[in-house]
Amino acid sequence: MTTQRKAPDAARRNEAARRAILTAALDLAGEVGYARLSIEAIATRAGAGKQTIYRWWPSKGAVLFDALLMLSEGQDDQPADLPDTGDLEADLKTVLRATVDELNDPRYSEPMRALAIEILLDPALAADFAERLDEPMRELKRRRLRRAQQAGDLGPGVDLDVAVDLLWGPLKNRWLHREGPLTTEFADTVVETALNGLRPGQSSSSTSR
Amino acid sequence: MTTQRKAPDAARRNEAARRAILTAALDLAGEVGYARLSIEAIATRAGAGKQTIYRWWPSKGAVLFDALLMLSEGQDDQPADLPDTGDLEADLKTVLRATVDELNDPRYSEPMRALAIEILLDPALAADFAERLDEPMRELKRRRLRRAQQAGDLGPGVDLDVAVDLLWGPLKNRWLHREGPLTTEFADTVVETALNGLRPGQSSSSTSR
Known part of the structure; x- marks a missing residue:
C-alpha cells in the first residue's frame, strides 16, 4: 500500500x-x-x-503473526482450496494428515503455539488473526463441506460450522493443550468417527478398532 | 496433610x-x-x-486453581458422576447445557479462562491441573460413554477419547477462543451431530435444521 x-x-x-x-x-x-x-x-x-x-x-505478537503468514505463503504447494477428489473421507484424511505434519514441525509449531497463546491475551491481535487467517481458512473448510453436502455425502441438515468444529477441533485442542501425541492415526480416527457418528452400525465403513 | x-x-x-x-x-x-x-x-x-x-x-496461577476447585466443591449439587437415565442423548444434552450455564457465569468463567491461559504458559501448573481436575473429569466422561457402549448405544469400535473430544471439545474451543456465543442450542446441535455423524440419513433422530 x-x-x-x-x-x-x-x-x-x-x-x-x-x-x-x-x-x-x-x-x-x-x-x-x-x-x-x-x-x-x-x-x-x-x-x-x-x-x-x-x-x-x-507488538511482537503482530510481528510473529506476519512471520507465520510469510512462512505459509512461501510454500508453493499450499493449496488455495481443499482437495476434492469426490471421496470426502479420503480428502479429509489428506488435509488432517498434512496438519499433523505441520504441527509436528517445530519451526512452524512453536511460533504458532506462542501466537495462539498471545491471541488469547490480546483482543486486537485476535481480531486481526480472525480476519486474515482463521475466518478465510474456516471458509475453505465450509466450502469443501458444502460441496459434499450438495453431492449427498453430508447430511442435508448438518450445521457446517459444527462439522468444522468436529473435524478440526480435536487436532487443534490436542496440539494446543498438549493432551496427547499428534499422529496420522489420530487424524484418521477423528475423520472416521465424525463422519460415521458415535451411534452403532451407522455406516459400512465403520470398522472395529 | x-x-x-x-x-x-x-x-x-x-x-x-x-x-x-x-x-x-x-x-x-x-x-x-x-x-x-x-x-x-x-x-x-x-x-x-x-x-x-x-x-x-x-504462583498466582496455583492460588487461582485452588480457588476454582474450592468453588466447584462448594456446589452441593455437583454430581460425582454424569447422569445416566438410560437416554444417552438426553443425558449428554443435560451435561453440556450445564457447562454452557457455567461458562456463561462470569464469576466462574473469567478466572477459569485466566487459568486456562496460564496453564498454556506454565508446565508445572498444567501437570497439576491435568492430575487434579482434567483427567478425573475425562474419566467421568469416559465412564458414562463406556456404559453407553455396553448398553449398545455407542458403536463397539468407537474410541472413547475421540468421543470425548467430539462431544466436549467444540464447547471448550468456542469458549476459550471466543469463536461464537455459547447457547444451549449449540450444545444440543453438537451432541446430535456427534452422535449421528455427518453422513446423511444415519439416524431417525437426525432432524433437518
Whole structure:
C-alpha cells in the first residue's frame, strides 16, 4: 500500500528489510521461545532499527503473526482450496494428515503455539488473526463441506460450522493443550468417527478398532 | 496433610485463612482481571501475610486453581458422576447445557479462562491441573460413554477419547477462543451431530435444521 508513493528502489529495500525482520523473528522464536523474544533481539538479528519495527508492527505478537503468514505463503504447494477428489473421507484424511505434519514441525509449531497463546491475551491481535487467517481458512473448510453436502455425502441438515468444529477441533485442542501425541492415526480416527457418528452400525465403513 | 501435626485450633485457623485467601483471589480476579491480579492485593484483601501465600502456593496461577476447585466443591449439587437415565442423548444434552450455564457465569468463567491461559504458559501448573481436575473429569466422561457402549448405544469400535473430544471439545474451543456465543442450542446441535455423524440419513433422530 504505502510503497506506491515510494521510488522502486526504496520499496525493494523496505520489502527486503521486512523479510529480514520476519525471518529473524521466526528464527529467534524457535531458538529462545516466545516469552524471551524481544523486539531488540529481532532488530539486531535482522540488521534493522528498533524504530523501524515499532513503526511497522504494534507488538511482537503482530510481528510473529506476519512471520507465520510469510512462512505459509512461501510454500508453493499450499493449496488455495481443499482437495476434492469426490471421496470426502479420503480428502479429509489428506488435509488432517498434512496438519499433523505441520504441527509436528517445530519451526512452524512453536511460533504458532506462542501466537495462539498471545491471541488469547490480546483482543486486537485476535481480531486481526480472525480476519486474515482463521475466518478465510474456516471458509475453505465450509466450502469443501458444502460441496459434499450438495453431492449427498453430508447430511442435508448438518450445521457446517459444527462439522468444522468436529473435524478440526480435536487436532487443534490436542496440539494446543498438549493432551496427547499428534499422529496420522489420530487424524484418521477423528475423520472416521465424525463422519460415521458415535451411534452403532451407522455406516459400512465403520470398522472395529 | 500437614494439619495432622498441628493443634486443632491452629488447623482451624489455617483453614479459615486458606479460604479467605482463595475467596479474595476469586473476587479480585473477577474485579481487576488475571493480568493485574497480584499476590500483594490478595494478601491485603484476605487480611493475610504475603509470606503465608508464598509458603502455601508456588504462583498466582496455583492460588487461582485452588480457588476454582474450592468453588466447584462448594456446589452441593455437583454430581460425582454424569447422569445416566438410560437416554444417552438426553443425558449428554443435560451435561453440556450445564457447562454452557457455567461458562456463561462470569464469576466462574473469567478466572477459569485466566487459568486456562496460564496453564498454556506454565508446565508445572498444567501437570497439576491435568492430575487434579482434567483427567478425573475425562474419566467421568469416559465412564458414562463406556456404559453407553455396553448398553449398545455407542458403536463397539468407537474410541472413547475421540468421543470425548467430539462431544466436549467444540464447547471448550468456542469458549476459550471466543469463536461464537455459547447457547444451549449449540450444545444440543453438537451432541446430535456427534452422535449421528455427518453422513446423511444415519439416524431417525437426525432432524433437518
